[in-house]
Amino acid sequence: MAIAKKKKKDVIAHGGFQIETEYLDGEVLFQRLADILIEELTPVFSSMEEDAKRRCPVSGQSERFGWSPRKSGGAFFGFKEKATRVKARLRSGKFKTITQTSLNERWRSRSSGRLKSSISSTVVQRNDRTAVLGFLEAGNAEAFYARWVEFGTIKMAPRPFLRPAFYAHYSRAVDACNLAVYRWSREND
């Protein structure tokens, strides 16, 4: 039986990633022990989640809205432009009514927080009942850039938020394991 035996990160769907940890990995984990362990670990992982959300960079910059072939594969994003119908003079000299967008309305502040809200944590028993798994994950279809923020790119230095949060509470998780074993052994005395 090992406490926090394996630690690994897997790339998951939509460019997100997760930190997965196995606790009390053994031949067969007694159901009651697993229950106590989940009970003890859940608040620790909730703290990790809160910490990761606190550390998560949230952009306050504005973004241009409207049609963008470069972003979103040509999808419409952001707010709708304010459109007005105006009469424009064509080269031929004729007048035609066209739709013109107001330049003043082209930039709007972005209400972001997609990455922050994608952070989640779960503590579950593994299907084969040999270990309890703790997950701390970030990224989804909207916050597809999670791993670029965490690990950096050629154009941007990493701004890790998940890993520091995980390690800041690492010793608490180990304490929770010890406490769970102690509680379980007391129940069986």
Added chain:
Amino acid sequence: MINELYTAIYNHFLANADHQFAKMLGDRFYANEAPSGSSYPCAVYHYIMGVDMGVMDGDGDMVELQINCYAADLTEVNELSVACKDLFNRATIIGEGCEFQLLYNLMVGGMRQDDASPFQSSLTFQTLV
């Protein structure tokens, strides 16, 4: 601490100039951020964090180092990450007994932001100091 670590990493890189990793990179091994317009392959090393583990008495700070490898094609980025692992895994860089251990090698399959971006592989190393 960060400056010491960066100096130690670069010195380790220079001391192994005949290693495959150094041969592939030439002088394109950068700290923190790659200069704009840098050619490939290249690698960038980052200090990620130093955490007081405090699990047991006598445990020191855990330092995490990340090396991002970039190359124009997938085969090359895989070769580069293997060479990087060979050079830095189990290397003693910042003091006696502080052996760097590879924690994970992520996105070896290749991670790209878009078609214009290089393939990327991120290797994370840990040590207790």
